[in-house]
Amino acid sequence: MDTPKPLIFDLTAEELRDLCACWGWPAYRADQVLTWVYREGVLDPARMTNLGKLDRQQLADRLRLSSGTILHHQTATDGTQKLLIQWDHVTGHKTTALSQAVDPTRQTETVMIPTPERRTACISSQVGCPVGCRFCASGLGGLDGNLSRGQIVEQVWRLNQLTRELCPRDSKELPGVSNVVFMGMGEPLSNLTEVIAAARTLSSPLPGGLGISARKITISTVGLPAQIRRLAEQELPVTLAISLHAPNDELRRQLIPWAQFVTIAQITEAGQHYFDKTGREVTLEYLLLGGVNDQPQHAAELARVAKSLRANVNLIRYNQVAGLPYLRPEDDDVLAFQARLKNAGVNTHIRASRGRDITAACGQLRHEKKTSNVGS
Numbered sequence: 001m002d003t004p005k006p007l008i009f010d011l012t013a014e015e016l017r018d019l020c021a022c023w024g025w026p027a028y029r030a031d032q033v034l035t036w037v038y039r040e041g042v043l044d045p046a047r048m049t050n051l052g053k054l055d056r057q058q059l060a061d062r063l064r065l066s067s068g069t070i071l072h073h074q075t076a077t078d079g080t081q082k083l084l085i086q087w088d089h090v091t092g093h094k095t096t097a098l099s100q101a102v103d104p105t106r107q108t109e110t111v112m113i114p115t116p117e118r119r120t121a122c123i124s125s126q127v128g129c130p131v132g133c134r135f136c137a138s139g140l141g142g143l144d145g146n147l148s149r150g151q152i153v154e155q156v157w158r159l160n161q162l163t164r165e166l167c168p169r170d171s172k173e174l175p176g177v178s179n180v181v182f183m184g185m186g187e188p189l190s191n192l193t194e195v196i197a198a199a200r201t202l203s204s205p206l207p208g209g210l211g212i213s214a215r216k217i218t219i220s221t222v223g224l225p226a227q228i229r230r231l232a233e234q235e236l237p238v239t240l241a242i243s244l245h246a247p248n249d250e251l252r253r254q255l256i257p258w259a260q261f262v263t264i265a266q267i268t269e270a271g272q273h274y275f276d277k278t279g280r281e282v283t284l285e286y287l288l289l290g291g292v293n294d295q296p297q298h299a300a301e302l303a304r305v306a307k308s309l310r311a312n313v314n315l316i317r318y319n320q321v322a323g324l325p326y327l328r329p330e331d332d333d334v335l336a337f338q339a340r341l342k343n344a345g346v347n348t349h350i351r352a353s354r355g356r357d358i359t360a361a362c363g364q365l366r367h368e369k370k371t372s373n374v375g376s
Helices: 013-022 028-039 053-062 149-166 188-203 225-232 249-255 257-261 264-278 296-306 331-343 364-372
Strands: 068-075 081-087 107-114 119-122 126-128 143-146 179-182 217-221 239-243 282-288 311-317 348-350
Touching: 013 028, 068 149, 081 149, 107 126, 107 149, 119 149, 149 188, 179 188, 188 217, 188 225, 217 225, 225 264, 239 264, 249 257, 264 282, 264 311, 282 296, 282 331, 296 311, 296 331, 311 331, 331 348
Parallel strands: 119 179, 179 217, 217 239, 239 282, 282 311, 311 348
Antiparallel strands: 068 081, 081 107, 107 119, 126 143
């Protein structure tokens, strides 16, 4: 089996300097390469014109400058951009050999959501998902493998490239991705080491990273108390979002298989620890499923949960997935649910639905493409 060459996005600036030293290159050469990659958006060594011809060839021979190939690019009417990316190698995948064959078990999705104030990258941390939430397309096929820190970073880099293409250099619009949410495919805290490393690269200043403030990075989890506590010790001021989706343990176990291993009380206790340690308010993500978890009694229960720790609540309208029985709630029901939370003193927001015409919910495009290929 092939052993992949190091991926440049997997390397910190210091690690690349050490590697350059092993090659007999001066340390500043690493900063030159990183400037091309992160500031200029260039991955082709032939275009790195301040490197000698031999150095450019050695760079191409010794490093992978990317791991992903864009298989599909969709643009929604609201400007949302979605990429389906295939990776040449996935940790934990059944084969470690580099392969160009189209393979859904090495594909993930990443989305850029633009607003007048920001451009948010919604990125994946795993191929598939081990959690298997009953309503989610990401986990329909289980977990196929973990993404490396570099593959996570590369998703944001590729979305930055979209903004370069969409906005001229003299444009007054935002220059690139400003916010990052780990809310794509996978459970980030079950790939925590790589997620933490990726967050550090994303928040590292140029030329060694993308210079996105850690305070503008959100890591979402279904609720793994031990990993939440570990994240709290990293001195990395990211926002923690907990995907609650039900206000009581009985209903949560019906919707989220992993909920059988942990109670809401244990999750909120870990969330409070995160706030106490970092000073960062926790967000409770609550996906509204029509007729399932959007009733008045659910709002009352959720209010009690939210007020048990320092948290705000993000309400999300469900995007329907073909083959799954769950329905998108009516707008009036969503507004009524929010009103009940506000009346109970809970700070709550309704997340705007974006990219519905391109199946922008996590896992939908991969699931759609995988399904369409069955029998073909």
